[in-house]
Amino acid sequence: xxxxxxxxxxxxxxxxxxxxxxxxxxxxxxxxxxxxxxxxxxxxxxxxxxxxxxxxxxxxxxxxxxxxxxxxxxxxxxxxxxxxxxxxxxxxxxxxxxxxxxxxxxxxxxxxxxxxxxxxxxxxx
Numbered sequence: 001x002x003x004x005x006x007x008x009x010x011x012x013x014x015x016x017x018x019x020x021x022x023x024x025x026x027x028x029x030x031x032x033x034x035x036x037x038x039x040x041x042x043x044x045x046x047x048x049x050x051x052x053x054x055x056x057x058x059x060x061x062x063x064x065x066x067x068x069x070x071x072x073x074x075x076x077x078x079x080x081x082x083x084x085x086x087x088x089x090x091x092x093x094x095x096x097x098x099x100x101x102x103x104x105x106x107x108x109x110x111x112x113x114x115x116x117x118x119x120x121x122x123x124x125x
Contacts, residue, residue, distance in 0.1 A: 037110070078096060
């Protein structure tokens with residue numbers, strides 16, 4: 001069975017790898033900086049951005065600490081990650097990636113179900 005993804009906002013319309021970036025960019029343009037995608041296999045994919053950097057997390061199931069994209073050696077931290085509940089977060093830059101890389105990672109996961117082979121990520125389990 002091929003895994004399908006939907007934006008976790010009550011929509012039941014699948015989001016393919018061909019349109020997921022357009023969907024994310026449109027949401028960011030509306031200042032919706034947090035997007036969760038749910039898969040037909042029960043996994044969740046989170047994309048949270050401050051428009052310069054993004055936190056990308058992949059969870060196996062509800063309650064799973066998951067894994068997230070990293071940029072080892074990045075120095076500093078970035079603020080401006082606004083969650084849908086209004087919370088404003090800051091993250092160490094090594095725990096986020098540049099937004100262009102985040103888009104690439106999300107597109108690849110939606111397309112193949114796994115991290116790109118050249119992406120760096122850390123398990124939080």
